[in-house]
Structure formats: structure tokens, C-alpha cells
Amino acid sequence: MTCPRIVGLTGSIGMGKSTVAAMFERVGVPVFDADAEVRRMQGPDGTLVPAIEAAFPGSTGPEGVRREALGAQVFGDPEALARLERIVHPAVAARRQEFLIEHAGAPVVVFDIPLLFEKGGHAQVDAIVVVSAPAEVQRERVLRRPGMTAEKFAQILALQVPDEEKRARADHVIDTGRPLAETEAAVRALAAELAR
Numbered sequence: 001m002t003c004p005r006i007v008g009l010t011g012s013i014g015m016g017k018s019t020v021a022a023m024f025e026r027v028g029v030p031v032f033d034a035d036a037e038v039r040r041m042q043g044p045d046g047t048l049v050p051a052i053e054a055a056f057p058g059s060t061g062p063e064g065v066r067r068e069a070l071g072a073q074v075f076g077d078p079e080a081l082a083r084l085e086r087i088v089h090p091a092v093a094a095r096r097q098e099f100l101i102e103h104a105g106a107p108v109v110v111f112d113i114p115l116l117f118e119k120g121g122h123a124q125v126d127a128i129v130v131v132s133a134p135a136e137v138q139r140e141r142v143l144r145r146p147g148m149t150a151e152k153f154a155q156i157l158a159l160q161v162p163d164e165e166k167r168a169r170a171d172h173v174i175d176t177g178r179p180l181a182e183t184e185a186a187v188r189a190l191a192a193e194l195a196r
């Protein structure tokens with residue numbers, strides 16, 4: 001049996017990764033959504049909740065992990081963030097392997113991984129797709145989100161490989177600073193090319 005070609009989809013905060021991932025799904029490419037897996041495992045009765053409560057007392061409740069509060073605690077504190085990542089990342093990697101087995105017959109699968117470059121996942125994919133838009137478009141999108149502040153945005157940006165470097169290291173760049181229909185056409189063309 002041939003293995004699917006694994007495409008890593010990444011991009012900095014607010015660049016449109018989730019939107020582009022949904023476009024890949026619409027053209028029939030299975031997408032593994034690392035963030036969604038994290039949210040599920042941190043949600044009500046999530047498998048990671050007890051370990052996170054033990055490491056960050058008071059950070060969870062009946063709704064699972066209180067993400068906004070935990071984010072405020074860890075994004076400015078590298079030691080705390082590393083402690084959280086040691087709990088979360090191995091669980092995500094295990095889910096990713098299961099996904100690959102479930103979709104072993106597909107020609108192409110997409111791994112939507114926000115921290116592909118930051119955490120070394122780029123070495124485990126066959127091709128890298130980066131979503132990118134001008135910095136002012138990114139800033140406007142992110143600051144529109146509920147609970148987001150300029151300070152939190154700056155902290156998160158400082159933790160991420162700069163957009164320019166991501167673009168330079170990509171095999172393909174999807175421009176999300178244009179009308180959605182144009183981005184969607186670019187995704188459809190790329191999906192066809194990757195499946196060849």
C-alpha cells in the first residue's frame with residue numbers, strides 16, 4: 001500500500017490557516033487539525049485535563065481547561081509554556097499517527113500544525129504550505145478577536161518564527177490577503193497538483 005503524501009499547513013497567528021484548511025477539506029483532502037485536537041483533549045472530560053490541573057492548579061473547571069486564563073499565564077512565561085507543551089505535544093503526536101492510519105488510502109493528507117517550524121514538525125512532512133498575508137491584515141484580524149489585546153498579540157508573535165522566514169522555507173505559499181474566492185481557487189489548484 002502506498003502512503004499518503006503528507007502536507008504540513010502552517011502560518012502565523014491570524015494568517016488564515018483554519019480557513020485554508022477548511023478549503024482543503026472541501027476539495028476532499030483529509031485534514032488533521034492539531035488545534036482542534038488540543039481543544040478536544042482540553043475540553044469537558046478531556047484526557048489532558050487532570051494533568052493540566054496538576055501542573056497548573058485552578059486552571060480547569062467543569063468546562064475543561066480555562067484556556068484564556070491559562071494562555072494569559074503561559075504566553076509570557078517560557079518555563080510555564082514549556083511545562084504545558086510537555087503535557088500537550090506528545091498527546092497530539094499520538095492522535096496524528098492515528099489519523100494517518102485512518103486515512104492510509106488517501107493520495108494526500110494535510111496536517112494543520114500552527115507550530116510546524118517552531119516544534120520541528122517540518123522534518124516529518126513531504127511538503128510545506130504556508131499561509132500568509134500582509135502584517136497589517138494579520139494585525140487587524142487578530143485584534144478583532146474577543147479577548148485579544150495588543151500585548152497578548154505581541155507575546156504570541158515573539159514565540160513564532162517570523163512570517164518572512166516561514167515563506168522562505170515553504171514549498172508553496174497561499175496568499176490570504178486577497179478575496180476568499182481567489183484563495184479558494186489557489187487551494188483547489190494546489191490540491192490537484194499535490195495529488196499528482
Ligand SMILES: CC(C)(COP(=O)(O)OP(=O)(O)OC[C@H]1O[C@@H](n2cnc3c(N)ncnc32)[C@H](O)[C@@H]1O)[C@@H](O)C(=O)NCCC(=O)NCCS
Nearest residue numbers: 013034035038067068070071074084088092114115156159
Ligand atoms: C495556552 C492555551 C491554553 C491558550 O489557548 P487560547 O485559546 O487562549 O489561544 P490559542 O490556542 O488560540 O492560541 C493563540 C495563538 O498562540 C499560538 N500558540 C499556542 N500555543 C503556542 C505555543 N506553545 N508556542 C507558540 N505559539 C503558540 C497559536 O498558534 C495561536 O496563533 C493553548 O494555546 C495551549 O494549550 N497551548 C499549548 C499547546 C500548543 O502548543 N498548541 C498549539 C499547537 S498544537
Ligand SMILES: Nc1ncnc2c1ncn2[C@@H]1O[C@H](COP(=O)(O)OP(=O)(O)OP(=O)(O)O)[C@@H](O)[C@H]1O
Nearest residue numbers: 012013014015016017018019176177178179180183
Ligand atoms: N483570502 C482569505 N483567506 C483566508 N482567510 C481570509 C481571507 N480573507 C479574509 N479572511 C478572514 O481572515 C480570518 C482568518 O482567520 P483564521 O481563523 O483562518 O486564521 P488562523 O491563521 O487559523 O488563526 P490562528 O493561527 O490564530 O488560529 C477569517 O476570519 C477569514 O474569514
